[in-house]
Amino acid sequence: MKTTHPETLRPRKTPTQARSAATVGAIFEATIQVLLTDGGHRLTTTRVAERAGVSVGTMYQYFPHKQALMYAVVHQHLTMFVDEFEAACFRHWNEPIANITQGMVTAFLDIKIRHPDVTRALYKIADELDTDELRFGTAKSLQTACVSLLGSAPDVTFENLPDIAFTLLTAMNGTTRAVFEFGAEPEMVKMLHIQLLALCRGYLDISAVQRSNVSH
Amino acid sequence: MKTTHPETLRPRKTPTQARSAATVGAIFEATIQVLLTDGGHRLTTTRVAERAGVSVGTMYQYFPHKQALMYAVVHQHLTMFVDEFEAACFRHWNEPIANITQGMVTAFLDIKIRHPDVTRALYKIADELDTDELRFGTAKSLQTACVSLLGSAPDVTFENLPDIAFTLLTAMNGTTRAVFEFGAEPEMVKMLHIQLLALCRGYLDISAVQRSNVSH
DNA sequence: TCCAAAGCCGAATAATCATTCATATACTGC
DNA sequence: GCAGTATATGAATGATTATTCGGCTTTGGA
Structure with a gap:
């Protein structure tokens, strides 16, 4: 079982402007919703981004990888x-x-x-x-x-x-x-x-x- | 949440020769072991076949798809x-x-x-x-x-x-x-x-x- | 000994996925 | 209105995946 080093689980940047805080909030909420409707094994970056109404690239501006996103939500x-x-x-x-x-x-x-x-x-x-x-x-x-x-x-x-x-x-x-x-x-x-x-x-x-x- | 129709979850064939029963047993045991060492989200057909010592093709002779294998084991x-x-x-x-x-x-x-x-x-x-x-x-x-x-x-x-x-x-x-x-x-x-x-x-x-x- | 059925193989295919990056837009202070 | 920074985009890339199928090997019986 490969475990990701905790250090890399930290968010990439801290939002300063109001809209970016909203973006992160939307991503968090979208993660929960995708989990509920599609299940854990279909929690993909594409699906989360789509449901959050942002692009994948935006997600990767706040989280270095999927593990970091999941870690943050949990x-x-x-x-x-x-x-x-x-x-x-x-x-x-x-x-x-x-x-x-x-x-x-x-x-x-x-x-x-x-x-x-x-x-x-x-x-x-x-x-x-x-x-x-x-x-x-x-x-x-x-x-x-x-x-x-x-x-x-x-x-x-x-x-x-x-x-x-x-x-x-x-x-x-x-x-x-x-x-x-x-x-x-x-x-x-x-x-x-x-x-x-x-x-x-x-x-x-x-x-x-x-x-x-x-x-x- | 797309659910697979139960009918298709049935094994593809019933083993008749002794060696094929052994194969199915090995596949079942391998599934458990992969789950333990790699986790559910890394349970792949390739990994199970590898650990069972058989080829993927062999697995698909007994189970029409991965869902059927998991269903059978559970x-x-x-x-x-x-x-x-x-x-x-x-x-x-x-x-x-x-x-x-x-x-x-x-x-x-x-x-x-x-x-x-x-x-x-x-x-x-x-x-x-x-x-x-x-x-x-x-x-x-x-x-x-x-x-x-x-x-x-x-x-x-x-x-x-x-x-x-x-x-x-x-x-x-x-x-x-x-x-x-x-x-x-x-x-x-x-x-x-x-x-x-x-x-x-x-x-x-x-x-x-x-x-x-x-x-x- | 031989053969048809049973069992097995694994490269090839097509789909899906995580992640990157060059580019474009929006905002903030001035 | 302007410069510079923050934020957003999404097509492209490379990896991983489930599943197929044509050909190979083994088995059990005659």
């Missing part, structure tokens, strides 16, 4: 996801485990639902990327945030917190992904929310150890 | 998975829910672990396939088996059994997939087994309704 959205998820974690810091669970599940789902196209598109691009750095890095960040949040619960403690966080996140992701790949119809999403709450609550209940109430 | 392994999973379900029929849970989780994991290369390879080929029929069909079969098995527990009942089965299977799949994509080292697999047992037990505990003991 990076943008994964970073956004991590940021919003971490923000939600801070919001529920130190709350009882029941609140934490409900807050985390709801936040996880909300972010995905707020950008349904992006969510579905990212599932399709994974195999095209020459590096796993982004996915692994994101997984690590989410796990860290989750560990901290669960550890902040005043009413319980957990053994193997990293393992529990890992399992919780990947399980949520598995069910969510399945729902989105099935079309993510509103009733299905509603069901997903309900079942994920039960899943996580049940898992954390069974894994939690009551904390002896040591007051200050 | 179909073979998904069918195997469903068969083994259903067999495990029958084995735990009518047992108490605690046994059912443990049996189902263990079977799910065992099948994946018994064919680690196949497990990882199938994650990579999904986007290349022009049809979702196989994935959706498999999901449906597994869900049906799971619904029946859970429904057979004498000590509990569930509401929304299809939703619960769906959630259970996709959650297990999500965590399992993550572990395999991280390399599936032995200690990781051990952790996976432990955590999946807790996850499913917790979820089913919380979703179950005690069945009033109506003795005949």
Whole structure:
């Protein structure tokens, strides 16, 4: 598996004029749309340029190659996801485990639902990327945030917190992904929310150890 | 999204002589190996033929096109998975829910672990396939088996059994997939087994309704 | 031993793709 | 309005790809 050196994945130039920022935005959006309608293995520079309403040459002014474009798109959205998820974690810091669970599940789902196209598109691009750095890095960040949040619960403690966080996140992701790949119809999403709450609550209940109430 | 008509996905000829069966076997195995080493987007007819030790022409004697080859490989392994999973379900029929849970989780994991290369390879080929029929069909079969098995527990009942089965299977799949994509080292697999047992037990505990003991 | 069927080969073909670059247009400050 | 920079163009290039087909080799049986 040949991996492209990260250095070369950086965009070629930073847009200064307003129109070029618009161009890059159009290219990003077009990438998502091509992924949705044609699939990852038909994500070609020609198709993206066409859908974005620009020429291929223009694309190559901002990205040295296709890998760089894909990297940028994935990076943008994964970073956004991590940021919003971490923000939600801070919001529920130190709350009882029941609140934490409900807050985390709801936040996880909300972010995905707020950008349904992006969510579905990212599932399709994974195999095209020459590096796993982004996915692994994101997984690590989410796990860290989750560990901290669960550890902040005043009413319980957990053994193997990293393992529990890992399992919780990947399980949520598995069910969510399945729902989105099935079309993510509103009733299905509603069901997903309900079942994920039960899943996580049940898992954390069974894994939690009551904390002896040591007051200050 | 152009989908290939299922009819054309059928193999071109059925091997009669022993050596041709060996050829097809080599092609199947080569497909898995190319997926693992090169990734789905570099799964080419040339590469598969080369790794299988046959010529491209030979491949086209058994499969009318690349889609048919991929379809055959995926179909073979998904069918195997469903068969083994259903067999495990029958084995735990009518047992108490605690046994059912443990049996189902263990079977799910065992099948994946018994064919680690196949497990990882199938994650990579999904986007290349022009049809979702196989994935959706498999999901449906597994869900049906799971619904029946859970429904057979004498000590509990569930509401929304299809939703619960769906959630259970996709959650297990999500965590399992993550572990395999991280390399599936032995200690990781051990952790996976432990955590999946807790996850499913917790979820089913919380979703179950005690069945009033109506003795005949 | 011999032959028809089964199996195999791989160069040739036509399509598609990523990437380049010489040229043209649009914008910004003056 | 002008000069210089930023941005956009798209035909051309070379690589890679899926698929074909005419000819070759092996096999199983008579």
